[in-house]
Amino acid sequence: LISLSAPVPKWASTAKADNYTRPVPAEFKAFATAAARQFGGPSVIWSIWNEPNLETFLKPQLSSGKPVSPAIYRALYIAGRDGIKVAAGPSTPQGLFGERIIERV
Numbered sequence: 001l002i003s004l005s006a007p008v009p010k011w012a013s014t015a016k017a018d019n020y021t022r023p024v025p026a027e028f029k030a031f032a033t034a035a036a037r038q039f040g041g042p043s044v045i046w047s048i049w050n051e052p053n054l055e056t057f058l059k060p061q062l063s064s065g066k067p068v069s070p071a072i073y074r075a076l077y078i079a080g081r082d083g084i085k086v087a088a089g090p091s092t093p094q095g096l097f098g099e100r101i102i103e104r105v
Contacts, residue, residue, distance in 0.1 A: 025079035032083030
C-alpha cells in the first residue's frame with residue numbers, strides 16, 4: 001500500500017500559502033507519475049489522498065457554507081489515478097477512492 005497524500009509543497013497549491021489549500025491537480029499528477037515509476041508494480045495498491053474530509057489534510061472543506069472539498073478531492077483523485085496510469089504500463093495496480101478499492105487505476 002502506497003499512500004499519496006498531503007502535505008504538498010507550497011508551490012504545488014493554488015494560493016502557495018500553505019501545504020493543504022487547493023493542491024494543484026496537474027502537480028499532483030506529476031508527483032503520482034514519478035512515484036509510480038519509482039515504486040509501482042502490479043501488486044501495489046495506491047491510496048490517493050488520505051482523509052480528504054478532514055481539514056488537516058485538505059482545505060477548504062467549505063466555502064460560503066457549501067462543501068467544496070469533495071470536488072477538490074475528485075480532481076486530485078483523477079489526477080493521481082491518471083498519473084499512475086502513465087507510469088503503470090501494462091500492469092494494472094489497484095486504487096483506493098475514499099479508502100475503498102473501486103477500480104484498477
